[in-house]
Amino acid sequence: MRAALRLGAFDAERSWRPPELARLPAAPAAADHVEVMDELLAGLCAPGDTLVTRRPVDPDLLAALRGAGLAFAHHVVADGPGGAVEELFARDPAAPALLRDHRLVPYAVTPHVAALASSTPLPAVADVARVNSKTWSNDLVVDLGLPGAGVVVRSTAELARAVADAGFPAVVKDPYGVSGSGALEVGTPGVLRAVTRVLDRQVAGGARVELLVQPRYDKAHDLSGHGELAEDGTWRWLGVRAVHNRGFRYAGAGPADGARARFEPALRDAAAEVARRAFAEGYWGPLSIDAMVLADGALVPVLEVNARTSLGRLALELDRVLGDGALRCHLWQVELAVPPGTTTGHLVRALRRGGLLLGAGSGAGCSVLGGGVVGPPTARLHCALRCGPGELDAVRARVLASFEAAGARPRGTVHAA
Incomplete structure (x- = not known):
């Protein structure tokens, strides 16, 4: 090959x-x-x-x-x-x-x-676009009778009814939103009125409404399942990741160990059915399914479908390549406040000075992966953390200490799955 x-x-x-789709208000x-x-x-x-x-x-x-x-x-x-x-x-x-x-x-x-x-x-672009739509994945959830179905609305009147039925707070999603972009929590009737005003102005200008309304779930954990759908329809399950989100934004992923591992069989079964339906629509390629575990222990096995490469899939592959026996790999998105003149190279060298820069088979540590902007006064980038069971917090703290020695301080809440 x-x-x-x-x-x-x-x-x-x-x-x-x-x-022609109307857009939700957003930063x-x-x-x-x-x-x-x-x-x-x-x-x-x-x-x-x-x-x-x-x-x-x-x-x-x-x-x-x-x-x-x-x-x-x-x-x-x-x-x-x-x-x-x-x-x-x-x-x-x-x-x-x-x-x-x-x-x-x-x-x-x-x-x-x-x-x-x-x-x-x-696959044809039109087929890929259709399968990636939250409208398609929600229709699939409804058709399969799975928990977690929302309501697709096509007017502001339908939006108001669906939010009222879901109860405040509700979550309203653009069918092609991703990682927090195009998702809005509607917590009060006043917020709902403001959203409908924004949408009505766009409709008056010729736009059309298509949105997904879901309850704001009482969530315990986010999960993602991953596999590969071949051109002949053969489905290969690759595994599941535990995901950490900051609000609606992705913040990291890692092994689904402990209590979260027990959900993998149900996720694998749901993913196989999603793959079968996606192939029937004309899609093949990487396939990731977002899921969640609710506070009461119930599983929502299909929340959204990503018919493309995903950060969860990247986390899975990094664990395969950089994992070292009992040492597992976690993908971590970190935000820093950095002094003038700081570059990605400065952060890499800080890890090397701290004895934390990953080498092939070298034990616990960190590798900066890039995928972000280091532009003083802020930096946002992705890292791979490798550590043993129960060591994630300690390794992450050592990495942040190395960055701080180079003048870079963490911004906001620091998490890695």
């Missing part, structure tokens, strides 16, 4: 979302952070693979990744005006040779990816 060519923008949902997204998340695909690379990124990767970070056992070639797309990494790559003089010599393995199948894939079989 030819080596993989990995690339892809982490905001694929934007390309799938119909342009501006951090586009610069999303643009560099393609660095995280390094965690999925095998020796001989090539990673394509939109921006250059810090040399210290590249060296550290390779030292941890993530060996790959790297190509930065030729600079150009705007556009996703796939769009810029299509205009890159190096693209024809790289595509000829590799098999294209994208983060997600988008229109720009499809335009690149003349020799790589991929």
